């Protein structure tokens with residue numbers, strides 16, 4: 126394993142006094158080192174051979190060889206989200222580049238800073254349908270925040286510097302740099318990061334005092350306020366979460382979070398109402414429906430959150446803070462829009478809250494609001510029934526609860542990634558996250574196959590931490606080849622499969638919306654996951670009944686190497702509570718016994 | 732608030748962009764990707780060093796969607812500034828057309844007479860044809876082309892709109 130260091134041993138160094146000639150590939154690596162890059166997730170091929178050659182001849186930057194380029198991007202995303210740094214990907218031209226598209230779009234929708242380098246055929250060959258040529262910038266334009274096709278050697282260094290700046294600043298996102306092979310082989314001038322990165326790119330991060338004051342004035346007058354926080358808080362760094370906790374405490378307001386924002390508030394905090402939205406808690410959704418001032422911080426009124434739009438939080442005064450001005454008034458018209466970095470917004474709200482003179486302060490009586498919320502809480506919308514007889518079928522919710530309890534007991538720093546489906550929602554509901562940057566999930570794109578490579582990225586970033594991929598049996602198979610990466614780098618990743626033998630979330634919708642016609646949603650011909658683990662040099666475990674569950678989890682946690690745990694859970698369990706498509710927040714389905722008709726319009730929605 | 736019930740209006744979106752490869756593709760890709768329509772499009776470098784280009788897009792959308800278009804376009808990396816000009820914002824919008832008419836005899840004389848009335852200049856002429864150049868607001872061009880139709884209209888090439896705010900206001 127390489128030791129992390131910020132210096133390449135590519136010679137010579139001092140900028141400006143450079144007399145010897147570097148190749149484009151060497152310039153690239155030097156800029157990466159200067160940008161603080163420690164790890165690249167990649168996969169080689171013809172067009173990037175010069176870059177791989179340069180990687181071979183240095184040891185400042187570590188390369189992690191994934192087994193599919195999509196996985197490289199997801200690993201880089203998890204690396205980025207769990208460290209706050211930019212994730213870096215390197216792939217070859219043509220199929221290598223096209224394989225990254227899903228990952229790039231995933232990073233785009235969840236605002237994850239990633240820089241992806243793709244090889245390209247030599248500049249003279251561009252446009253000739255050369256071997257492994259693809260119009261990579263054309264294909265990835267709508268899947269990236271920005272992309273480049275570099276055509277001149279002198280653009281390599283400034284563009285790569287700029288790519289990092291664009292990926293990490295403003296609303297973070299993926300940036301792709303397409304690198305023609307001849308520019309990597311030939312000489313290229315080195316240059317330092319340009320002082321003025323891109324002339325037209327000026328993201329606003331500092332909120333205006335005046336809008337903050339208007340927002341806080343509304344908050345002071347609120348009787349039924351609610352914070353609705355999202356992934357923007359995580360992106361704004363741990364300091365933003367710390368500031369949020371302070372703001373919640375100072376104001377005494379309740380707080381709910383989107384899927385992407387989990388961890389910014391401690392799950393067990395009495396002011397935290399859990400996740401809102403389609404599979405959110407009853408109290409979170411009822412509070413969203415009934416609040417009189419809604420303060421959205423780094424969240425974007427996604428359709429999974431709002432449900433039926435014309436019934437979303439009716440009558441509330443809405444404040445929306447986002448770093449991306451295009452999010453404000455996009456879906457829901459708001460009364461106060463604040464453009465700025467979530468951390469700065471929260472810090473300024475705190476200052477404003479504190480400095481408003483006490484005598485002008487409206488004494489807010491929120492007791493009634495809290496009383497109401499606590500009444501809603503009594504519904505226990507996340508409740509489930511688990512038969513404790515040792516031979517009983519395992520309920521998936523119980524599985525997550527036990528996993529959380531046993532993990533907590535280890536006291537280890539823990540990162541959880543997920544795939545996409547019911548298990549993802551159960552993980553969000555039942556695995557209590559207390560810290561930011563520990564929850565790695567594909568929210569905006571909902572990409573099955575995200576979790577396993579994400580676990581790779583998280584474990585590479587945090588070698589000593591406990592990293593668990595909470596998976597579904599169908600999703601896991603979408604990037605199962607990464608077990609090979611896990612084996613190669615001896616990553617002690619735990620793949621924890623809630624095996625219900627169905628694409629459970631699809632099956633659930635078919636049950637509720639299509640009269641239980643389970644069209645193509647059965648996971649037929651599954652592999653034996655225990656043997657699969659063994660064939661990839663890991664440990665395989667299986668639990669088939671309640672009596673075996675704790676033992677399997679304990680063994681998994683105690684094992685120092687990679688583990689695949691096949692947890693055979695109830696096949697027919699549905700994820701509740703649920704706001705059916707087209708319904709309002711106060712029309713939740715709380716469980717199987719309540720079979721309200723889902724409207725025809727609802728059936729049309731995704 | 733019921734943004735859905737606003738009625739669509741015609742607007743020119745004027746966009747100042749960095750003159751770099753892919754900038755136009757980014758803008759029009761955003762329009763097609765998000766379901767905004769493009770009725771006409773012009774683009775050309777406009778500053779002395781040819782570092783910046785101006786894109787003019789004519790579209791029809793509700794005020795809410797126009798606001799969205801502005802915000803979405805503004806966040807593209809190579810975009811400097813965006814102006815949305817509807818009937819409410821005083822602006823000048825002009826378009827140029829080249830109109831080929833194939834006619835002889837009386838119809839040829841009629842075409843010439845109408846062209847004069849519209850201040851369309853014949854920029855090419857042969858024994859059987861004319862090419863007229865006409866600049867003005869789009870509806871003026873439409874009217875001229877309609878009148879040429881029965882007189883032997885053969886082909887039309889239009890530039891699309893270039894627009895700029897009236898008075899001292901700048902983008």
Ligand SMILES: Cc1ncc(C[n+]2csc(CCOP(=O)(O)OP(=O)(O)O)c2C)c(N)n1
Pocket residue numbers: 544545546547548549571572573574596597598599600601623625627628629630631
């Ligand atoms: C790449 C991709 N293809 C299809 C889907 C649609 N989809 C969403 S959840 C799901 C089923 C997931 O099944 P599994 O991984 O077993 O999880 P479960 O719901 O059973 O927990 C499918 C097919 C998706 N989200 N991503």
Ligand SMILES: [Mg+2]
Pocket residue numbers: 546597598599623624625626627628629
């Ligand atoms: Mg499943």
